[in-house]
Amino acid sequence: MMQALAASLLVIAANAPEKAPPVAEVYKTHCQSCHMADGDSPLEPLNFVDGTWKHGSAPAKVAAIIADGAPGTAMLPFSSKLTPAEVKALAAYVRAFDKKLKPAPKARKK
Numbered sequence: 189m190m191q192a193l194a195a196s197l198l199v200i201a202a203n204a205p206e207k208a209p210p211v212a213e214v215y216k217t218h219c220q221s222c223h224m225a226d227g228d229s230p231l232e233p234l235n236f237v238d239g240t241w242k243h244g245s246a247p248a249k250v251a252a253i254i255a256d257g258a259p260g261t262a263m264l265p266f267s268s269k270l271t272p273a274e275v276k277a278l279a280a281y282v283r284a285f286d287k288k289l290k291p292a293p294k295a296r297k298k
Contacts, residue, residue: 211280211281214281218270219278219282222234222262223235223282226285227282227285227286228285233261234262236285237287238286241286247279247283248279250279251276251278254270254275255270255275
């Protein structure tokens, strides 16, 4: 009886959906080495706090750069490594480093 219960729990655990890591962990894993922990890279094109957004600061533009990369630069595409939800969360996260930007508008509840 106990073996059957243990086997059932293993099957349930194996089929449970994986929980996505918090956005700070995603940033630390994929972005921090180039953009620094606080987004304040000494290299201007990699800096999120200086108010300069070469490819646009709108959430959709930032998400597109994260997902698709920026040809001709060191920014690689991450669409094969991150889910669309992680890309969207990461775009909001990196925008928040620039205190001059207004936060992205929240989606309205219906």
